Amino acid sequence: MKRKRFTEEQIIGVLREQEAGAKGADLARKHGISEATLYNWKAKYGGMDVSDAKRLKGLEDENAKLKKLLAEQMLDAAALRELLGKKMVGPVAKREAVAHLRAVMDLSERRACQIVGADRKMVRYQSCKPPEIELRGKPRDLANERRRFGYRRLFVLLRRDGEPSGINRIYRLYREEGLTVRKRRARRRAVGTRAPILIEAKPNARWSLDFVHDQFACGRRFRVLNIVDDVTRECLAAIPDTSISGRRVARELTVLIATRGKPRMIVSDHGTEFTSNAILAWSKDHKVEWHYIAPGKPMQNGFVESFNGRMRDELLNESLFLGLDHARSLIAAWVQDFNTRRPHSSLGYLTPMDFAKTITATGSGAPLSDGSAPAPLAQPAPHGVAETYEALIAAG
Template sequence: MKRKRFTEEQIIAVLKEHEAGAKTADLARKHGISEATLYNWKAKFGGMDVSEAKRLKALEDENAKLKKLLAEQMLDAAALRELLFKKMVGPAAKRAAAAHLQAKLGLSERRACSIIGADRTTVRYRSRRPSDAELRVRLRELANERRRFGYRRLFILLRREGERSGINRIHRLYREEGLRVRKRRARRKAIGMRAPIPVEAKPNARWSLDFVSDQFANGRRFRILNIVDDVTKECLGAIPDTSISGRRVARELTAIVAWRGKPGSIVSDNGTEFTCNAMLAWCQDNSIAWHFIAPGKPIQNAFVESFNGRMRDELLNETLFFGIAEARSKIAAWVADYNGERPHSSLKYQTPAAYAATFTATGDRLRNPDQLRRSPVAPPAPIGVKPTRTLNAAG
């Protein structure tokens, strides 16, 4: 027999009869309930009126709904955690994700599709495309035979064998099999003069560039871009940094040209910082000839190599750098001392700044007895040292 459902008003009325003096057995028999049910009603609704009972029922219903919502949210969070490291891009991946949620958490298809944001027709779809296992095998065989062929050339070879698939299908299978042609990035080779470069004895006739490296106290390495005037032996720039790109070299050269003037030519090795597109464009924009030394011939860039040796011997090997800011300040101080205070043996022990001051604004040497007795390019060798022939062309 179907159990009768009592409303709050009916339950309160029965309890009122019990409070009025009616016996429990008589009330249970009269309303067709058990004595245990009557006692449960009394424990739950005893002392209440109809409005309070309705309010209690509403609270219970709301609490049940909140529990259901919380359980659903916790289930959704668990489902999302299951899919945390799964890529759901494309119908096939979404079908696999829905199947995983149904098998792992026991979710329905509708619930799984709502979580992953997929249409149920997409999940239910089953491909009727014929198997392409043989085509995949043949495509991989051809790719192994012709390693430098891309999918377009492989498509032509397959067509010659009678395969009727279109190029789009071949491209899809090509990507799914992980096939690709590896690009061989050849090192850029600089185009420049290999013959000796004549040097005119005046400032800005030729600059030389090169890098020298050192490390901080913590072991991290940094580089210094040195720029030297080959005639006056002045250091025009010593830029330290942890990384110096071609664009940075172009920017530093632009700043030096702004206060120093444009050089007749620049000499450097074949480093990637000097052969990049940024430097080639900078040379073209400023109409400056850039000469690259022969590979493995640092003697062709001897002026800046000599300067690097002096810097390493007098500064880098004698100083401990704790950071890039300290390196910049100490290197700048050393360069100022090198240009203005340190006597240079090839300039008859003049400083580079003093030697540069002997030139006029047009680049001509000042004419006085002291200057006439000095060689503008190479001084005589000290006593006891075999003299070498003065070079008219350097590089």
């Protein structure tokens, strides 16, 4: 029967017999090997003694170990390159990394855990918590309805609907569902010194006016005249049209005053509609102080600028206007929602309508987000001022 394995001593012994004069065919038949194997032994071990053969065997074994270590190091480096850019913080991220290495590089679970630095028990752990399918669906549905709302406003809306979960739980589900709002990159603006403008802490103390522009689906452009109450943050009017002149602005202000009352001050920029003779005559006839901000300083009219940003982010950039009537209906519905349902962060997440009722009834500011006593909105007038009954707040 042909032998499967010969030691180095046996191979050297067979070669010594051949060197002594024995024929190769007889040696092959005697030891149960082929003549080709005998020639291979002679090429490898010819002229060696037993110690040389053992030393060669040891070098081969050591070389094989080094090759294995090098291959493992290269495999580890390739695995780490595969995980480049992934954060290995937390058990969830480590589980995902192990699953990725096993799927992409066909590594074993033990090897993948060694590379990632994860415990195999942690990787195999199955959570016993309920899936929270219903709770996950609530913020997802709200986020689909209001795509530019962050988790804080979604949390306020969920609390209104009776959801008892805390804000940290809502934030975790918000992140796991991938509902994070993508921030639009804005142009950097220089920030200088800012002097506060004092206004009364009551509705109609000061209004702000500005225009925002957009276009229809056909490409025709239109503009929206926005009028905002700086104290209550209410949108008093949002008037879309293809052309709005100074006379149209004066006419809309007259209609608004008839229903809401006269403001003490109106703030605007130096647009041609606001510096026209019609506006100058209107402010003189109605005895309303009209304040123009400094040229190139839109943040002096920051309340309406902030409102314009919210309108563009949540409505104009998210809607396709088919015509002027369609734009008017959508803008009117959004303004109604803004005043009555949308929580405003600077008002303690109250709506502008609720905040207006609060300061009208109590003369104080919005309650804090944790439900504690409301913080005072107005500060007492300085000594020596004749109108001591008027509370003034820094609004600039």
